[in-house]
Amino acid sequence: MRFGLTHGNIGRFADPEAAAEVAVAAEATGFDSLWTIEHVVLPTEYEPLYPETADGRIPFAPDHPIADPLIWMAFAAARTTTIKLGTAVLVLPQRNALITAKEVATLDRLSGGRTLLGVGAGWLREEFDALRVGFEDRGPRMNDTIGAMRALWSGEPADFSSDSVAFSGVVSSPRPHGSSVPIHIGGFTVPAAIRAGRLGDGFFPGGYDLDRLDVLIRRCRKEAVAHGRDPDAIEITSRWTKKRDELANLDVLHRLADLGVDRVTISTLLFDHEHIADELARFQETVIAKF
16 A cells, blocks of 8 residues: 655645655655645635535635645655655646646656646636636546647647647657656546546545445446456555544555555645644654555
């Protein structure tokens, strides 16, 4: 089992000293990956549909700092050497496919191939409205963007044509460090599981219900087989808990492993940001060292 740390780019960690501190500490204490979130803006009024809280509200105020994920990851990459740096998730339908492909490839090149591109369809309609981006067709647009980015990363003059993205005979350089950047499909829904099985290098279901997680992982693998893909090659990353007092319950980790989860993630929201290095060191001793 591998361990990742999420919400790396929020709150205090949006400032340079703390950003460097959490990145260096996560690498030093055995986390294999450090993940960021994305919100370009947060509306002061929104329909409470956030999938990870009981009341549907985002667990911090709209003025809570959220650094741009890719810029923050470039900063963290310059201060670390081995830890992977991921987005959990980049809201892909809000983004231009060509610009995003260039940014991600550059980041992967500069980090020595340490980028994990977690992508999601998004849920916050009011943010889409502020960006003047369509919400209802975000799923198909996300699929188009994934295909377009992979075409651009090939290093060859790329052609791509879909309803939302189209180009012909263009080259995007530099290429990623390797042949591509691993794309992890985020979402705790059946459409996300289907998309991961068809298109993903990884699947990052974001919920905490283990029975539903089991269903979604099975659906992802079924979809992979149906499309001639190796289901075991799809890396599964899952959340563990949203309650600090449950970090001592290692039985859940064994259950996640039994479900086929390759990596579990823990949010920085469960730790004291002012003493993050000490907090992560304790977590290494009590949890990571046992796996």
